[in-house]
Every structure is written in structure tokens, then in C-alpha cells.
Amino acid sequence: MLSLAEENYLKAIYHLGKFGTISVSTNAIAEQMQTKASSVTDMIKKLAEKDLVIYKRYQGAKLTSAGNKIAASVVRKHRLWEVFLVEHLSFSWDEVHEVAEQLEHIKSEKLINQLDAFLEFPTHDPHGDPIPDKNGQIQKTDKVLLSQIDEAESCMCVGVKDSSSEFLKYLDKHKIALGTELKVLSKESFDESMILEVHQKPLSISKVVSNNLFVKK
Amino acid sequence: MLSLAEENYLKAIYHLGKFGTISVSTNAIAEQMQTKASSVTDMIKKLAEKDLVIYKRYQGAKLTSAGNKIAASVVRKHRLWEVFLVEHLSFSWDEVHEVAEQLEHIKSEKLINQLDAFLEFPTHDPHGDPIPDKNGQIQKTDKVLLSQIDEAESCMCVGVKDSSSEFLKYLDKHKIALGTELKVLSKESFDESMILEVHQKPLSISKVVSNNLFVKK
DNA sequence: ATTAATTTTTAGTCTTATCTAAATTTATGT
DNA sequence: ACATAAATTTAGATAAGACTAAAAATTAAT
Numbered sequence: 001m002l003s004l005a006e007e008n009y010l011k012a013i014y015h016l017g018k019f020g021t022i023s024v025s026t027n028a029i030a031e032q033m034q035t036k037a038s039s040v041t042d043m044i045k046k047l048a049e050k051d052l053v054i055y056k057r058y059q060g061a062k063l064t065s066a067g068n069k070i071a072a073s074v075v076r077k078h079r080l081w082e083v084f085l086v087e088h089l090s091f092s093w094d095e096v097h098e099v100a101e102q103l104e105h106i107k108s109e110k111l112i113n114q115l116d117a118f119l120e121f122p123t124h125d126p127h128g129d130p131i132p133d134k135n136g137q138i139q140k141t142d143k144v145l146l147s148q149i150d151e152a153e154s155c156m157c158v159g160v161k162d163s164s165s166e167f168l169k170y171l172d173k174h175k176i177a178l179g180t181e182l183k184v185l186s187k188e189s190f191d192e193s194m195i196l197e198v199h200q201k202p203l204s205i206s207k208v209v210s211n212n213l214f215v216k217k
Numbered sequence: 218m219l220s221l222a223e224e225n226y227l228k229a230i231y232h233l234g235k236f237g238t239i240s241v242s243t244n245a246i247a248e249q250m251q252t253k254a255s256s257v258t259d260m261i262k263k264l265a266e267k268d269l270v271i272y273k274r275y276q277g278a279k280l281t282s283a284g285n286k287i288a289a290s291v292v293r294k295h296r297l298w299e300v301f302l303v304e305h306l307s308f309s310w311d312e313v314h315e316v317a318e319q320l321e322h323i324k325s326e327k328l329i330n331q332l333d334a335f336l337e338f339p340t341h342d343p344h345g346d347p348i349p350d351k352n353g354q355i356q357k358t359d360k361v362l363l364s365q366i367d368e369a370e371s372c373m374c375v376g377v378k379d380s381s382s383e384f385l386k387y388l389d390k391h392k393i394a395l396g397t398e399l400k401v402l403s404k405e406s407f408d409e410s411m412i413l414e415v416h417q418k419p420l421s422i423s424k425v426v427s428n429n430l431f432v433k434k
Numbered sequence: 435a436t437t438a439a440t441t442t443t444t445a446g447t448c449t450t451a452t453c454t455a456a457a458t459t460t461a462t463g464t
Numbered sequence: 465a466c467a468t469a470a471a472t473t474t475a476g477a478t479a480a481g482a483c484t485a486a487a488a489a490t491t492a493a494t
Contacts, residue, residue, distance in 0.1 A: 005481065026442055039482055041443055046480090058442055058489055089331035099325045106323075108316045114306035222451060243472055256452055258473055263450095275459055275472055441490070448483075458473070464466095 004105050007074050008033065009043050010052060011104075013063055014071035019138070023054075023062040072136030073112075078104035079125035079132075080115050086126040087119065093126040094168035127168075128159025128178050128214060146182065147192070147210035149217070154183040159214035167212060175199055182215060221322050224291050225250065226260050227269060228321075230280055231288035236355070240271075240279040289353030290329075295321035296342035296349075297332050303343040304336065310343040311385035344385075345376025345395050345431060363399065364409070364427035366434070371400045376431035384429060392416055399432060 002010075012032040017024040026044070030037040048055035052067035063071060081103040085091035091099070113134075116122075123139065124130055130138045143158050157180045160167065171177070176198060183197040192207035219227075229249040234241040243261070247254040265272035269284035280288060298320040302308035308316070330351075340356065341347055347355045360375050374397045377384065388394070393415060400414040409424035
């Protein structure tokens with residue numbers, strides 16, 4: 001049985017390493033985990049002992065398939081709980097992360113399978129991120145950043161890259177949610193800002209915003 | 218913010234000390250927590266430092282009102298989660314304890330208040346135990362052990378004293394659940410066994426059973 | 435290709451929560 | 465009341481996970 005700390009490290013490597021495909025540097029993990037590189041070295045050695053990561057000194061860590069499976073299951077739990085919080089307990093999408101960080105570590109196969117069924121097998125969390133299935137598989141979507149959309153094109157908001165509370169509240173304020181239709185009225189090359197049409201009204205957004213909003217054409 | 222271990226100690230003292238009214242011995246806590254007396258001494262010193270228990274050397278520990286409040290809130294969370302698991306995730310009453318032991322430590326005021334509302338403010342958990350309110354108050358019930366019921370009297374099952382999986386499965390097997398009507402047909406003074414009428418059929422039960430089932434006349 | 439800068443690891447320390455073994459205090463029995 | 469038993473506390477160790485500071489390896493720059 002893995003400790004909370006071990007699960008969090010696996011999750012960090014999972015997120016940084018594109019779901020276990022590439023090696024992640026000690027420093028990158030340290031930054032993600034808000035800890036020190038020396039602590040990371042200790043932990044990845046321990047995870048390597050358990051065959052959850054492949055570790056070569058000075059070369060960073062990469063998830064094994066066992067490690068990937070565990071990391072994906074933690075992410076699965078996190079995202080399912082987020083759906084529960086939003087759909088049934090009236091949480092807003094900027095409030096769920098902190099609580100889901102705790103709930104993702106609850107250990108019970110039955111709990112998570114029943115929760116999945118109770119939620120009617122959702123495929124995406126409230127931020128538009130895909131929920132891994134029982135085997136850790138995630139379904140790929142063809143989402144692109146809003147900044148990639150050309151002038152005069154329309155698209156639909158399907159996810160966020162930055163899921164910080166600040167950004168989510170900004171989107172709420174401007175009535176942008178998952179499923180919201182957006183049309184690019186114009187793009188300003190000088191500062192890469194855009195003018196959108198949202199709910200029949202124009203809205204000017206900066207590059208920071210268009211670079212953190214995923215859309216589907 | 219309290220650690221998981223600290224919360225568990227407070228909960229143990231709460232259960233053993235009748236909700237904070239009486240002092241609990243080091244050994245009793247050690248047995249309840251499945252740990253050693255020396256570990257208990259260390260911890261209750263620490264809790265005393267934080268003014269959550271009153272500790273006098275060689276005299277055991279007693280919850281302060283602050284400690285009682287925290288312990289009650291942990292118990293509240295435990296029991297609310299149990300209700301959720303049974304009512305919405307198809308858990309049976311003998312399966313909920315282990316998972317609720319984990320869920321009770323999730324920290325979020327909003328989570329527990331919303332969960333309470335979602336469950337429509339239940340007053341008792343699936344084993345008939347009362348759920349403390351936000352202020353830690355529990356409503357007293359006039360339940361009594363089945364062994365106290367006289368011959369020819371009828372009563373209703375309202376709770377269990379032993380909530381082990383084994384006992385709960387025994388009750389399931391004999392179709393005894395909360396709300397089930399029971400009539401004492403006869404009592405055997407030799408071994409203190411009883412013959413009940415349950416669902417229009419006779420059922421012989423031992424003293425162990427009648428001493429672990431709460432009923433209301 | 436060597437030096438300089440950066441990254442990573444090692445060594446040693448700290449905290450929390452646990453343990454064992456020994457010492458101390460309280461309770462018990464005659 | 466006094467010896468002994470039982471309960472409790474103290475002292476010293478251990479393991480997990482974190483940290484700092486110093487050493488080592490890698491990468492980058494000239």
C-alpha cells in the first residue's frame with residue numbers, strides 16, 4: 001500500500017511526463033511538488049525500489065507501467081470526485097481542486113467504482129480534463145488552444161489549461177463555461193490580444209487568456 | 218490543523234470517555250487504538266499542550282470542550298459518509314466502516330455541510346448511531362438493549378452496539394435491519410438466550426446477540 | 435577542451451509518530 | 465502497612481519524509 005506522499009510523487013511525474021512516456025527531471029518534480037530536489041531524489045529512489053519508476057542517477061525518473069497505472073488511478077479518483085462536488089454538492093469549478101486533492105487518496109476499489117456509476121460514468125471533469133478509465137486509459141480529444149483559432153472562426157470552450165481559482169473566476173465573470181460558443185472577431189498582432197463574440201456580445205481578451213483556454217472547432 | 222493521528226486519538230478518547238465527560242486511562246486508549254501505552258502517553262501530552270485534553274500524570278486524559286468539539290466533528294463526518302455510502306453508493310452496513318475511517322479526515326467545512334444537505338440532514342447513521350450536529354450536540358435516544366426486554370413484549374430494532382462486519386452479516390442473514398419489529402416470545406434463564414418472533418417466524422438468539430442489539434419499545 | 439554554471443546527489447539533521455525496555459507511580463491483597 | 469502486581473511514564477531507537485549544505489556529475493560556453 002502506497003503512502004500519500006508516494007502517490008503524490010507518482011501523480012506529479014505522471015503530469016509532467018505526459019502520462020509516463022518521458023523522463024522527468026528531479027528539479028521539475030521538486031517545483032511541481034513545492035519541495036526540494038534532495039527530497040525528490042530520496043523519494044524517486046524509493047519508488048524505483050518498488051518498480052514504480054525507472055531511475056538512473058542524474059537522468060530523472062520515468063513511470064513504469066505499474067507506476068503509470070497507479071498515477072492514473074489517483075488522477076481518475078481526483079477527477080471523479082470533482083464531478084461529484086460540482087454536480088451534487090454545489091461546488092463551483094474553482095473550489096473543487098483542494099478538496100479533490102484529499103479525496104483522491106481514499107483507498108477503496110468499490111468506492112470509486114460505485115461513485116463512477118453514481119455519476120453515470122462521466123468522461124471529463126468540471127475543467128474539461130479527461131477522466132482515465134479503470135485501466136488508466138484516457139480518451140484523446142482534438143482540443144486546441146483558443147490562441148490557435150483564426151479570425152472569423154467559431155469554436156466551443158472545452159477545457160482550461162490553467163485551472164487556478166483566479167482564472168476560473170475570471171471566466172465565470174465573463175460567463176464563459178464549458179460548452180460556451182466563442183467566435184474570434186479579430187486578433188491584434190501587436191500584443192496577441194483578441195476580440196471575441198461571447199453570448200452575442202464582444203469581449204476583449206489578452207494572450208494569457210487565449211493561451212489557457214482549450215476549444216474545439 | 219490537526220494530523221490524522223491526533224484526530225484519531227481524540228476520537229478514541231471521545232468514544233471511551235462518553236463524549237468527553239470522564240477521564241480515560243492510557244491503557245484503554247492504547248487498546249482502542251491498537252497501539253502501545255507509551256505511544257499514548259506521548260500523544261496525550263501533545264494534545265494537552267494544545268488544550269484539547271486535560272492530562273494529569275498517571276490519571277489518564279479527558280477531553281476539553283475544544284477537544285470534544287473536534288472529536289464530535291470527526292464522528293459527524295464519519296457517520297454522514299456512512300449514510301452516503303449506504304444510501305447512494307450501494308454499500309451494505311457491514312462495509313462502510315473502513316471507508317468512513319478514511320473519509321472522516323477530509324478537511325472542508327463546505328464539503329461536510331453540503332454533504333449533510335445532500336443527504337437531507339440525517340439524524341442517524343446506518344447502524345442507528347446518532348449523528349452529532351455542527352456544534353457537536355447529539356440527540357439522546359431512549360434505546361435499550363434487547364436483553365432488557367421482558368417476555369411477551371414487542372420492540373423495534375434501532376441500533377447495534379457491536380458494529381463488526383460479522384455481527385452485521387449475522388443480522389442480515391436473519392433479516393434483521395433497523396426498523397425491524399421484534400417480539401420476545403420467551404427467555405431462557407439458563408443461558409440467557411431468547412426466542413424472538415421476527416417477520417412472523419420464531420428465531421432463537423444467544424445472549425451475545427441480545428446484548429448487542431439496541432431496541433425501542 | 436577546459437572552465438563555469440547548473441543540476442543532481444550525498445551526508446547529516448529534524449519532526450512526527452511509533453516501538454521496546456526500564457523506571458516509576460498507583461493500586462491491591464493479605 | 466508493606467510487598468507485589470498492574471498501570472503509566474521515561475529514555476532511547478527507529479522509520480518516513482522533509483530540510484540544508486556540501487560534493488559530484490552533467491551541461492553549456494567560450
